[in-house]
Amino acid sequence: MKKPKLRELKEAIAALIKGPYTSKFPFQPHKPFERFRGRPEFHEEDCTGCGACFQVCPAKAIEMVEQDGKRVLTVHWDMCIFCGQCQANCLTAKGIMLSNEFDLATTGKREDLKQTIEKELIRCECCGEVIAPRDQILWVAKKLGPLCFSNPSLMLFYLRNLGLSPKEDFPPRKENEFKRADRIKILCPRCRRQVILES
Ligand code: SF4
Ligand code: SF4
Known part of the structure; x- marks a missing residue:
């Protein structure tokens, strides 16, 4: 049998003392780490409606339509891959931001997993x-x-x-x-x- 290395032994002893690295979610609330990439959310007051996030989204999770004199932007969380491109390319840097929200499981319709904002258009x-x-x-x-x-x-x-x-x-x-x-x-x-x- 191959003998364990000293480094592995050290880690095994440390793990015994510290306990498991995994959290007890969903039985206990889980607090994501800093800079965790969770659900992207529009912040209406900081969004200008420019559509840059729609253009750069690789998963086509952001939809943009123009109707009744308004530009309607919708982010579909069921299609999002949490890459952060929308936030990185946002005109104001605050119009859409990735949150810490990761628990998106639902027994409802996946079409309901979305957020919509409207912006008035000038003609x-x-x-x-x-x-x-x-x-x-x-x-x-x-x-x-x-x-x-x-x-x-x-x-x-x-x-x-x-x-x-x-x-x-x-x-x-x-x-x-x-x-x-x-x-x-x-x-x-x-x-x-x-x-x-x-x-
Ligand atoms: S995080 Fe990525 S996939 Fe999700 S909406 Fe933003 S650009 Fe699209
Ligand atoms: S979230 Fe940012 S990039 Fe997207 S429409 Fe609003 S201002 Fe433009």
């Missing part, structure tokens, strides 16, 4: 195309500070958000018919180029 006031979620534009404006005043759409959006410029209801319009007054509207990049060229 171009000429063509009606979606520009970006409100919170994302605001985040960019705040990040740029005074530099945001170099972009008319961004400046207008920022002032409206502060209540310094009233929101107007612009009627539907014919395509490719730009007037000088269109310069002072919140526009998508395509309409902004067109309005500068044609007015």
Whole structure:
């Protein structure tokens, strides 16, 4: 018989004194270690709705749809592989974060293992195309500070958000018919180029 090495003997004695390394979960609550990668959760106040987490998720566990003027983001915990890519690539670094929650077993439907948040979308006031979620534009404006005043759409959006410029209801319009007054509207990049060229 092969004799045990001294290192193995030392570990065996230490294990006898310390007791088992495994926890008694589920009979006793288990506290995960620091930096444990558990269930990812959206933090609505820190999420801008940019969709970067949706783009990078390798398991396609994050769903993004646009409906009724809103961007709807859903994280499906039953498909998540807890890789942490969503958190690592989040625009604000806090919009989605991995929690310590690991006990996801359920007797209910797996479709219920999800979290959904909604973000209001801002549309171009000429063509009606979606520009970006409100919170994302605001985040960019705040990040740029005074530099945001170099972009008319961004400046207008920022002032409206502060209540310094009233929101107007612009009627539907014919395509490719730009007037000088269109310069002072919140526009998508395509309409902004067109309005500068044609007015
Ligand atoms: S942890 Fe990974 S798999 Fe899970 S939602 Fe985030 S990116 Fe997707
Ligand atoms: S802010 Fe973060 S959590 Fe929100 S959509 Fe963008 S990447 Fe995802």
